[in-house]
Amino acid sequence: MNKFIIPLFIAGVFAISAKSQSYPVSEIPENLLKNSNAVVRLDETKVTIEDRRTQKVETTFVITILNEQGKRYARMFEGYDPNTKIKELDALILDEEGEKIEHIKEKDFEDVSAVSGGTLYGDSRVKYANYTATSYPYTIVFTSEVIDHNTGFISTWYALSHNYVGVEKSVYTITAPADLGLRTKEFNLDAYDVTKEKSGTNITYSVSNILALKPEVMSPPDDMLYPKVMFGLSKFHLEGYDGDASSWMAFGTWMYNELLKETFDLPEETKQKMTALVADKPSTYEKAKAIYEYVQQNTRYISVQVGIGGWRPMKASEVDELGYGDCKALTNYTKNLLDAVGVTSYYSVIYGESDYPKSLEEDFVSIQGNHIILDIPIDGKDVWIDCTSQDDPFNYIGSFTDNRTALAITPEGGEMKRTTSYKNEVNKQIITANCTIDADGWLDGTVTLEDMGVVYDRFRISLMDSDEKEEYYKRYWKNLNNLTIDSIAFENDKTSVKFTEKITIDAPSIISYTGDIGLLIPNFFNNRLSTPERYRNRTTPFYIVRGFADEDTYTIELPENVTIDFIPDPVHKSNEFGNYEMRIEANGKTLVYHRKMSLNAGTYDKEKYNDFRNFIRSASKTDNAKVVLKKVN
Known part of the structure; x- marks a missing residue:
């Protein structure tokens, strides 16, 4: 002792x-x-x-x-x-x-x-x-x-x-x-x-x-x-209620009976209104989508942190009357609206964290999490929605709650589930451009960006005012000096969860001349790679959170007063970290620049960091590969 x-x-x-x-x-x-x-x-x-x-x-x-x-x-x-x-x-x-x-x-x-x-x-x-x-x-x-x-x-x-x-x-x-x-x-x-x-x-x-x-x-x-x-x-107390954390099933039962059940009091008039709202919807998915969009259009988010109100949601009837609530209240309200039209859903506890997918500790039953979202089981799959967002599409939760465990609170108890994962090639951006360079070296072009997976979060650019949008693209393409944004157009396809940006631009001095020899870097629109910091003795593993896949194709019409003197050789590198490809095709005065790059999510041993760094450094160097042009009289 x-x-x-x-x-x-x-x-x-x-x-x-x-x-x-x-x-x-x-x-x-x-x-x-x-x-x-x-x-x-x-x-x-x-x-x-x-x-x-x-x-x-x-x-x-x-x-x-x-x-x-x-x-x-x-x-x-x-x-x-x-x-x-x-x-x-x-x-x-x-x-x-x-x-x-x-x-x-x-x-x-x-x-x-x-x-x-x-x-x-x-x-x-x-x-x-x-x-x-x-x-x-x-x-x-x-x-x-x-x-x-x-x-x-x-x-x-x-x-x-x-x-x-x-x-x-x-x-x-x-x-x-x-x-x-x-x-x-x-x-x-x-x-x-x-x-x-x-x-x-x-x-x-x-x-x-x-x-x-x-x-x-x-x-x-x-x-x-x-x-x-x-x-x-295992036996705890919270704001006047004795709780049971002996198992997730028991913990979920406690939450359902003590914190949620008394808040299920949606007015009959609202139930009838929801029934009418989904009357023409042919599927459970379409009914749930209609209810979610109704909540987006008719409520707003506020925070409540008073006593048990920090853990129990406001009553559904109060949200219905007031038109606002916190994550608990809006999630519970949406659940009540879905219940009214016969769609099952589960109030779910989770960690909201964008930098990395922070999960509940499955093997440690306790009060965890800092956010509430809704799980809607449809045809054997879980559809996840964040009821605090007035902008996110149905069935899209983004980087704040993706790819992590959540505790779904069912009438029978708590059940651990995993949210939608946005990893690797799911996070995709496709950039296509048609550009013309005139005899004075001015670049005119139309650029189209298609954003999917967590890259879809770029739809928030469309919520900026006009000046902010223009400044955003000037910073985004800071490699193009004195860039002018001529027009900006967006298409937000919430059904397929794809955001499309269409930008027309012009920029001077895109070709750098020394005498009659001109240098052109054709990677105009995806040239942001930087080599990670070098460490003599790295002490920690390195972490790629979600991964991504980029595909770029730019068609570039060269001026009549130049000929192509040199084109870089194609490059193709592939390893456990990802893939990089670049090639340039020439047809008369037309260049077609092709680039693909992907990174694979994961945690990698510190001993592999130099290999990863060399991979990124090589890709960055290739991103700046130059086409050599020669002036002709």
Whole structure:
């Protein structure tokens, strides 16, 4: 037993004595200063689950800010709401020697709403303190104690939270009554030599001396790299409701019965209206599409973050009357409208995140996710819709919720499903152009871009005003100097989910002359590749999130006063990362430029990064291949 008790005792001493320690900068190990803008001296969290309805969270956070870039990591805040009470809040500011500069007591903390301007109403607040440094380095010793009467969420331990920050010591201790079923899910602990100690109902995770990391391009998300531990209870409490997370089936049953069922109160008049709306629709798909478009045209998105309203949707009748709601309310409202016409659908919990497809942890039952969408099973397939969007087509969810697990809440319980995947060749852009170059080197052309998969998101260009559209294309084709946009036209085919852009342009000096010799780079409209950064010793894998496939064909009429002196040889490169092809055909005064490029989604070993970099560098070089022309009299 001693080997468990002693570390816990030491951790407790750390917390008690944190404010009395001086933390001189000279005591930071030299290796933790390398690449650091700040160094966490101590990050200690102690979570005590007192019973199903109460948890106490004690925090001690000591950080040395080394320079101006490090001040963003200066944590001095704590959130609260009607069910969360702050019992202690205190901050000390120390100088380089560890001597006190300032003591910020709880009464000196600012107290503001924690919700954004886009939130209609909410009751979350935050107390925070600011310190304006007159010199660097300085150290913050921040302590807090919070009593939370919800146990549905238990804070996750992140041993490392930011790049350019070293960590001297991080400790997380949790204790809970055995009958509540405390569970953990661990990530990436072995790579950082994390220590886990368990004694009775206490669990402690600790790690020391984590070196500051510099970000690397195309690195996987932090969840795939850095140490963290998630915590959850099989028996929890949320805003007045006891919940069951013993299985996804049980968790879904709880959500359906406690959070959703009472909101199914669509007025009879609206039910009849929906029946009439879909009366002439020949299929379930067409009925669901009509309902979705009705919601788009008759509601708008707002955010609600008040008590149980942060988790339970507004009643369907309220959305019907008011014409607005958050993701929960609009999804639930759409479900009720579909129910009225006999179309089955499921309220579904998910993570909304565009940078990468973040999934719910299937093997860790708990309250997860930050967004709600709707699953409509039709003919054996799942049709997914985001009911907050007033612009997205039916059966298109884009990069915000694609290719990840979601929890569909059915009357029988929770069911894990996977959303639509937009990967590799599904994300396609086809560019065709017909161009003419006159004797003075002016380029006139009509360019057509067809966008599919997540590339379809380019339809949002059509929502810009005229000046924004023009400026967008000038930036997009910045390789064409002094570009003029003559006309812009769009076709948004929401049925096939394809967006077509048709742009007419002209640009001067497209041929660069030295004497009678002219150089022409025929890749006018897809010349944006850049070689990824080089690393002497890369430390992380690299990650291609979704992949894509481009196809380009440009027909170029050359001026009468030139002849073709040289055309680059065709290029074809193919490997595990993707494919690149380029060839140029000549017929009299006409050039036809062909280009294809694809990238394959995936996570690749760091040892392959140089091969990938060489592939992109070669493609970029070929994108700038020149046709040699010669003036004739």
